[in-house]
Amino acid sequence: MANWSPARGLLGRLCRARMIHTVRTESHVTEHKMKLSLWLLCVGVLLGGYNAPSAAADDAGGVRGWYIGNSVGSTTPKAKNFASSQSWSLDAGYRFKYLSLELSNSELGQFRYKDAAAPDSDVRVSGVSLLAVPRYEVNSWLALEALHGVYHWRRKAQAFGVQLNSDKGTDMTFGAGLWFQLKGRVALNLRWRRYDNSSGTDLSQTAFGVRYVFH
DSSP: OGGOOOOOOTTTTOOOHHHHHHHHHHHHHHHHHEEEEEHHHHHHHHHHHHEEEEEBTTOOOOOTTEEEEEEEEEEEEETTTTTTEEEOOOOOOOESSSSSEEEEEEEEEEEEEEEEEEEEEEEEEEEEEEEEEEEOOOOOOSSEEEEEEEEEEEEEETTEEEEEEEEEEEEEEEEEEEEESSSEEEEEEEEEEEEETTTEEEEEEEEEEEEEOOO
């Protein structure tokens, strides 16, 4: 958890002009990424409403095959004095009969650190995860998911746009979710995930996503 605490001694010597410019630039980039993720979600939901019912869904468990997806959500650090942050991910995987394998590129968030003894600073966490997703098919449109895998993370701490420190590592991630199969090839999912020990603290994420299955 110590890795999430900013280096306070450096903060007083930062250049004000550079701070404002960099903060605004990174804020705009993050905002554009979130807008793109939301747009992709809306497109996926609309496609689900117009597709014809799929003939590839089996009795025991819905659609099979390759899929791609996009998710948006909120992530909360366990470390003290850090606020929650919006998050997003781009996902791809393959659905077998009772198991999926999934690769995900995620931006877990830019977490604002607030402390009366130091200026505000941010910790940004992103990375790639590989998941095994066993599932139980309740019926033709609903499945219960369990998630278990590894997450390779990168953390950067910065204040006023100037990087203070960074590190990276690989740790476990796990969670649970619901898969809602719409008409045709589009599905929606709702997931909760825990990212263990990302640079010294745990992260909890709740996310809503859309999936398009190529079957």
